[in-house]
Amino acid sequence: MGDRRRIKVLISVIGLDGHFTGAEIVSRYLMDAGMEVVYLGIYQTPEMIVSAAIQESVDVIGISSHASNYDQIGMLLDLMKQNGLNDIPVICGGTIPRQHAETLLKRGVSKIFPPQSSSESIVNYITSIVKR
Amino acid sequence: MVNNTVKKIVNGDVMTAAKLIRDIDDQVPETREILKALHGYTGKAYIIGVTGAPGVGKSTIVDQMVRDLRLNGKTVGVLAVDPTSPFSGGAILGDRIRMQRHSLDKEVFIRSLATRGQFGGLTQSTLSAIDVLDAMGKEYIIVETVGVGQGEVDIARCVHTTVIVVVPGLGDHVQAIKAGIFEVGDIFVVNKADRPEAERAVTYLRSMIDLAKKEFKNEGWEPSIIMAEALNNKGIIELLNEIEKHRRSKKVGDILVAGKRDSARIQLTEMIKRRLIEETLNRITGSPEFEKYLDCIMERTKDPYTACDELLSAMVFGLSLDPCSAPNRTSNHPDEKD
Numbered sequence: 001m002g003d004r005r006r007i008k009v010l011i012s013v014i015g016l017d018g019h020f021t022g023a024e025i026v027s028r029y030l031m032d033a034g035m036e037v038v039y040l041g042i043y044q045t046p047e048m049i050v051s052a053a054i055q056e057s058v059d060v061i062g063i064s065s066h067a068s069n070y071d072q073i074g075m076l077l078d079l080m081k082q083n084g085l086n087d088i089p090v091i092c093g094g095t096i097p098r099q100h101a102e103t104l105l106k107r108g109v110s111k112i113f114p115p116q117s118s119s120e121s122i123v124n125y126i127t128s129i130v131k132r
Numbered sequence: 133m134v135n136n137t138v139k140k141i142v143n144g145d146v147m148t149a150a151k152l153i154r155d156i157d158d159q160v161p162e163t164r165e166i167l168k169a170l171h172g173y174t175g176k177a178y179i180i181g182v183t184g185a186p187g188v189g190k191s192t193i194v195d196q197m198v199r200d201l202r203l204n205g206k207t208v209g210v211l212a213v214d215p216t217s218p219f220s221g222g223a224i225l226g227d228r229i230r231m232q233r234h235s236l237d238k239e240v241f242i243r244s245l246a247t248r249g250q251f252g253g254l255t256q257s258t259l260s261a262i263d264v265l266d267a268m269g270k271e272y273i274i275v276e277t278v279g280v281g282q283g284e285v286d287i288a289r290c291v292h293t294t295v296i297v298v299v300p301g302l303g304d305h306v307q308a309i310k311a312g313i314f315e316v317g318d319i320f321v322v323n324k325a326d327r328p329e330a331e332r333a334v335t336y337l338r339s340m341i342d343l344a345k346k347e348f349k350n351e352g353w354e355p356s357i358i359m360a361e362a363l364n365n366k367g368i369i370e371l372l373n374e375i376e377k378h379r380r381s382k383k384v385g386d387i388l389v390a391g392k393r394d395s396a397r398i399q400l401t402e403m404i405k406r407r408l409i410e411e412t413l414n415r416i417t418g419s420p421e422f423e424k425y426l427d428c429i430m431e432r433t434k435d436p437y438t439a440c441d442e443l444l445s446a447m448v449f450g451l452s453l454d455p456c457s458a459p460n461r462t463s464n465h466p467d468e469k470d
Contacts, residue, residue, distance in 0.1 A: 005158045006221070006248075031222035036246050041229040051235040052228065054147055055242055057154035084147070 007130050010058040012040035012049050014076065017067035022094055026062065029119040030126070046076035050083050058088065059130045065094040070104060077108045089129050093117065138169045144268050146241060153243055156260045167260055173267040177209070179290070180375060182276045184297030189323040190276050191230035192362040193297060193371070198234050200372055201272055207239040209265030209273045213258060216246040223247075227276060241265060256402055259290060290398070293378050295371070297321045298337075300329040317355050318383070319374050325359035325367065334359060352382025416447050 011027045013020055020042050027037045038056045040049065053061055061080075063073055077090060092104060093113040101112045110129065113122055140148040155163045180197075182190050191212065198208050212227030225244035234240040243265075245258055258275065265273050275291060296317035322333045337357050341348070348354040356374050360367025378384055416422055425443060428434035 006246075008154070027224050031217060031224050032220045034221040036216075036223045036225060038225045038228060038244050040232060041226075044232065048232055048235045052232070052242075055150050055235075056225075056228075056244060057150040 007035040007060070007126060008038065008056065008058045009035055009060045009062055009126060010038045010040065010049070010053050010056060011062045011064070012044045012052075013042040013064050014044055014046065014049065015067070015069035015072040016043065017065060017069055018042050019064070019066040019094070022066065023062075023064035026064065026093060026119075026122060029123060033123040033127075035123075035126070046072055046079045049076055050079045050085065053080070053085060053088060054083065060126055061088055061090045062126075063090065063092045065092055065096055068100075070096065070100045073104055073109065074107050091122075091125070093122070134165050134169055137166050138173075138267075141170065141264060141267050142173050142269070146238075149241065149264050149268055150243070153245075153257075153261045153264055156264070157245060157248070157257045159257075163260075167263060170263055170267045174263045175266065177262075177266040177270055177273045178379060179262060179266075179273045179275065179292050181291035181294045182274060182297065183278070183294065185302065186278055188297045188299045188302075189362045190278075190297050191227040193295075193321065193323065193360065193368070194227075194274050194276050195231045195234070196362050196365050196368040197274060197372060198231065198240055199365075200368055202234070202237060202240065206271045207269065208241075209268065209270035210240070210242040211245055211258060211261055211265070211273070211275045212242065213245045213247060213275070213277045215278055216248045221248075241268065241270065256406055259399060259402075262290070292384055293318050293375050295319045295321060295375070297323050298333060299324045300327045300333045302333075318353060318378050319371065320355060320357045321367070321371060322357060322359050323362055323367075326361050326364075330359060352386065353378060353384070412448060416443055419447065421446070 009030055011023050011030070013023050023039070023041075027039045030037050038052065038058060040052055044052075049061065049063075061076075063076070065073065073090070073092060080086065080088065080090070089110040090108070091111045091113065092101075092109050095115060096104070096112055101114075104112060111125055113125075137148055137152065141152065152163060152166060156167070182194055182197075184190050194210060194212070198210065201208050210231065212225070212231075214223055214225045214227060216223045223246035225246060228242055228244050231242050234242065243261065245261060248257070262273055262275065294316050296319070298320060300322065320337050322330055322337070324330070334357050341355050341357075345354065356377075358367050358370050358374060360371065362368065422443065425434065425439045429436050429439055
């Protein structure tokens with residue numbers, strides 16, 4: 001019975017970023033790879049994302065970012081630590097400039113997928129980091 | 133360990149409850165012990181089912197219901213069930229998106245669940261998840277399911293009030309008289325009632341209800357119809373009032389007293405069914421005899437009907453088994469007729 005574990009991923013856009021296409025396409029990729037995706041949509045605050053991650057008991061959080069709101073991603077990481085969610089990796093995707101990407105990785109984001117990342121690379125990465 | 137978890141859940145610990153529901157969904161065997169212990173704390177919540185075709189506005193209605201229930205100081209749990217892809221086994225759970233404004237309210241617990249290949253609106257894990265929310269002390273539990281095929285019927289058996297959401301223009305009275313949907317609804321909501329033909333949809337429903345007036349009278353509740361525009365928060369208070377009315381009706385009174393036995397029977401039967409099927413099926417399909425039968429069927433020395441009979445008699449009822457011995461080769465194969 002132990003093989004019934006399904007990877008559950010939360011996908012969201014954060015802050016005043018209204019670009020949902022990338023998030024929705026990635027959600028679809030993950031579904032096609034057999035994962036369960038809780039899709040929160042746009043205009044989510046770090047608090048809303050943390051609360052949803054707790055209630056949904058997800059394995060990974062994916063944030064799509066196309067509007068230079070990197071501080072909010074940092075706030076999300078801090079809030080997760082405060083709420084005891086240190087074990088949930090946060091991955092990001094979208095148009096994140098290199099210098100900001102480095103900062104985010106230093107703050108604790110586990111991986112950033114730049115534009116033109118393949119769907120396989122995202123699926124494979126998530127599969128590899130979820131502890132079974 | 134079990135006691136600790138149970139204590140936390142009964143005290144309303146969200147993280148523990150959420151993790152338990154995840155384990156239930158993943159069918160972790162240890163959850164069974166916790167559910168056993170939780171059972172004594174359940175049976176207090178009022179459970180409302182909301183069902184209807186995709187896109188009719190179920191999530192938006194639920195969102196508005198949660199708002200009004202919270203304004204009245206009630207605690208609420210929401211289980212939003214979305215379908216699992218039959219191809220990949222994955223799912224996109226997108227109901228929460230309509231309810232995110234409640235995410236910071238500590239008295240509201242919203243959880244998305246995938247159907248995970250079970251047909252029907254409700255799964256065993258949904259029933260167990262209802263128990264977890266119930267044990268947490270949520271006064272109202274709203275279960276939202278996509279009503280496709282016969283799924284709605286399941287939901288009606290496990291909840292106190294079934295709300296069926298329809299929209300204008302989805303079909304005529306012939307759709308409404310089809311079996312299934314109509315018979316299980318306690319309250320019908322015609323959502324998006326600002327659209328043309330809303331009145332007509334109400335008329336269709338009304339005429340269907342009138343046809344069965346007598347039966348409804350015996351049951352103690354005649355289904356009501358509410359026009360709503362959930363997005364504009366119209367018709368929601370009326371819906372909640374109607375739910376309260378239904379709650380006080382003879383029908384729910386019967387469910388709450390005598391019907392408890394029914395729901396206990398369904399739950400127990402489903403549980404036995406699942407374990408029986410799982411364990412027996414694995415035993416049969418994993419056996420060397422099963423493979424031999426496959427060979428025989430491929431070679432047309434045995435038909436699958438006989439194979440099924442024999443496998444079941446041997447492996448379930450304990451008779452002797454000899455795959456391709458007694459061939460039913462009195463053959464009906466067209467090639468061998470002459």
